Amino acid sequence: MGERVSVIGSGYVGSVVAACLAHVGNTVFAVESDPRRLRELSKGRAPFHEPGLDPLLTSTLEGGSLRFTDDFALAMDNSDVVFVCVGTPAGPDGHPDLSALTEVAQLLARHLRHHHVIVTKSTVPIGTSYWLRSMIEDIAGTTREDGLFSLVSNPEFLREGNAVQDYLHPDRVVLGSDDPEALVRVADVYRPILEQSIPGDVGRRDPIPLLQARMTTAEMIKYASNAFLATKISFANQIARLCDYVGADVTEVTAGMGLDTRIGGRFLDAGLGWGGSCFGKDLEALISTAAEYGYRVPVLEGTVAVNDRQRQLVVDQLLGHLRTLRGARVGLLGLAFKPGTDDLRDSPALDVACRLLGRGAFVTAYDPMVRSVPSAPGIRIRDDPYEAAAGADALVLATEWPQFLTLDTERLRRAMRGDIFYDARNVFDPAAIRAAGFSYVGIGRPELPDAVPSEPTVSRLVRSGRATLRPSALSFTVPSPGEGNGVLEQRAALER
Secondary structure (H helix, E strand, O other): OOOEEEEEOOOHHHHHHHHHHHHOOOEEEEEOOOHHHHHHHHOOOOOOOOOOHHHHHHHHHHHOOEEEEOOHHHHHHOOOEEEEOOOOOEOOOOOEOOHHHHHHHHHHHHOOOOOEEEEEOOOOOOOHHHHHHHHHHHHHOOOHHHOOEEEEEOOOOOOOOOHHHHHHOOOOEEEEOOOHHHHHHHHHHOHHHHHOOOOOOOOOOOOOOEEEEOHHHHHHHHHHHHHHHHHHHHHHHHHHHHHHHHOOOHHHHHHHHHOOOOOOOOOOOOOOOOOOOOHHHHHHHHHHHHHHOOOOOHHHHHHHHHHHHHHHHHHHHHHHHHOOOOOOEEEEEOOOOOOOOOOOOOOHHHHHHHHHHHOOOEEEEEOOOOOOOOOOOOOEEOOOHHHHHOOOOEEEEOOOOHHHHHOOHHHHHHHOOOOEEEEOOOOOOHHHHHHOOOEEEOOOOOOOOOOOOOOOOHHHHHHHOOOEEEOOEEEOOOOOOOOOOOOOOOOOOOOO
């Protein structure tokens, strides 16, 4: 028998939380105030693209374990654990905007009729859980000691395009509170996930680590994790720029680095940089928090600056090849900030498109999931990649959708006026692109003499067909010393 749960806010995080918690046996009331979104969710349709979410919504709705409502009081009266999943977008000063959380705090305080464990899933500035507790106490005229509520911080670590799997099979579950009983209660909500006893799962999985800490520690874990991943990407991009100068291939450099278990290959992919709704916002929030204490974090400031320069780098290098961007036609493959989603928030691809438009270029684009860009009407959306390439002086691979690797590159070249192929995600074999008649441009992959090294390397194996470059991984086989048939696989996942 699961717990009685309510989820406040049914946006990207909230809808995933509600569906997954209902799927593992809890009874969930999910609150959504927007009428259009409420109608769609009640029919089992998420208002955004997220693989696997719609079937989960449908099955839990039909099974009766999930219900969407706009009745806040109903959800509170039928729950004991409340997950707060409202948006906290970045404000002009870099701090998250807490207006939605403030509104929810007022509603929570007015509907405390029995004890509730209030769980903050929203990404909030460090210390916000204590602020939320004080606000509820003031409005409700009660304190935690009166037994009406407890607070737990439970940061989310969901990747768009893989959110359902990330929630059901996380690397860890982090809970922060100064109330031991509240920690136990929320751990019980997660029990099937922690034990990996999830309905429909096939095969044995190891139990999930549970980390219990103070609320500020839990909040810091979220920010520090995202800041580190973003820094790792920006580090790879700085190494890529140096590779351009010294004549090294950054894909081989980062593959070699990733074989060191202390480093690992994930998030070491040089290219156009990171985007989306989390990394930039969380970095700015952490930098702003440090400033409140008179402390600077130059590493994080540099991470942001490097990421911004990567977007301008594409524009500058296209200018160098085309001599002028005014009137030039540029085709863009991809607009979403990463494959597997239709999210355009802080999309590097969209940013590059807007910078090109600002320089007078004509931009045509194709993305498997994006049909319009209201914020940039100058971008001409096409129905397929070949239409996006038609008449272009340069073609930019900006989002590493897997289906782009199966394109007929010779057909793309014939459709174009120019011959520049800018692989801004470093996912293609340069030799194959040049063989199709293109002038290949990558990031940190300068054109070098085709010298044959004395030992097997990634580039040699790629050329020989024993390895392939693809968006999900860089895999290669290397003979073990004295054996000749050992297998070594390096996974450099493009998860943002």
